Amino acid sequence: MRTFSTTMLTLTMTGLLAVPAVAAAQGATPRARPQDTEVWEPVPKVVTPGATSSEAPSDAIVLFDGHNLDQWVEVKDHAPAQWTVADGIMTVNKAAGSIETKQHFHNYQIHLEWRIPTNITGTDQARGNSGLFLASTGQGDAGYELQILDSYNNKTYVNGQAGSVYKQYPPLVNANRKPGEWQTYDVAWTAPTFNADGSLKTPAYVTAFFNGVLIQNHVELKGETLYIGKPFYKAFDGAPIKLQAHGDKSEPISFRNIWVRELP
Ligand code: MG
DSSP states (O other): OHHHHHHHHHHHHHTTTHHHHHHHHHTOOTTOOGGGGOOOOSOOOOOOOOSSTTSOOTTOEEEEOSSOOTTEEETTTOOBOOOEEETTEEEOOTTTOOEEESSOBSSEEEEEEEEOOTTOOOOTTSSSOEEEEEEEOSSTTOEEEEEEOOOSSOOOOGGGSTTOBTTTBOOSSOOOOOTTSEEEEEEEEEOOEEOTTSOEEEOOEEEEEETTEEEEEEEEOOSSOOSSSOOOOOOOSSBOOEEOOOOOSSOOOEEEEEEEEEOO
8 A cells, every 4th residue: 555655646746647537538548649640641742833822833734824725625616716815815705605625624723814804894794794614514604603794893693793603602702803903713613523323422612712812612502503593413524614705795804824723
C-alpha cells in the first residue's frame, strides 16, 4: 500500500494520471500521439500560379488566349467557331450562334472574363444576354447556365440576373461592374453523375465568384437550366463548355482570358 500510494501521489502531482482519464472519456486511446493524425502522402503536386489570380496557372488548359478560336466550334454544326477575334478579345457573332469547346469536361475550375459594351441598349433579359454553360448537353440552350447579362442597373427577375444559376439560384449579391469594364467569373463545377439506367446518382454543384465576390456557394442544382418549366436531369457523361449567342437585339458582348483546370 505504501508503494501504491507513493506512485499515485507522484502521478497526480505530475498530472499524468489525469491524461488517460480525460482521453478515455473522449474515446481516444491513452497512447494517441499528434503524429497519429498526420498525413504525409500523397504530396499535392506543385502548380505554379499565374502572376495574378486572373492568369492561368501552370496546370490549366487555356481555352482562349486572345489569338484564335482553335478550342471552339459552333454548337449547331460543330464547324469552326466564327466569332470575331481582334485585339486579344473575342466578340459574340449572333448570326453564327453559340459556340462550345471541342474538349469535353467533367469536374473543373474555370476562369473567364466578359465585358458588356459601353453602347449597350435594351432592358431586362434583352441587355447583353449571354451565358456560361458549365455543361452543354445539346443544341440551343441545353445544359447548365451561369447567366451573363448586364445587371449593373437593369431590372429583371433575380434568378435570371448576371451570376444566377438560371432560374434556379439568384446570386447572393449583385457584384456587377458597369458596362465597358471587364468582369471575372471564377467557378467550380461538379458535374452530375448518373446510374446505368440514366437515373440521377449525384447532383451537380456550383460555386462561383463574380469579380472576386462569392455569389454561389456550393448550390445543388435541380437539373438543367430551363427557360420554361421545372428543371430536371438528363443523363450525360462529360460535356463541352458553351458560350451563348443570345437572340436579343442588343450589342454583342466580348470575352477574354478563358482557362480551365480539370479536377478529380
Ligand atoms: Mg443567357
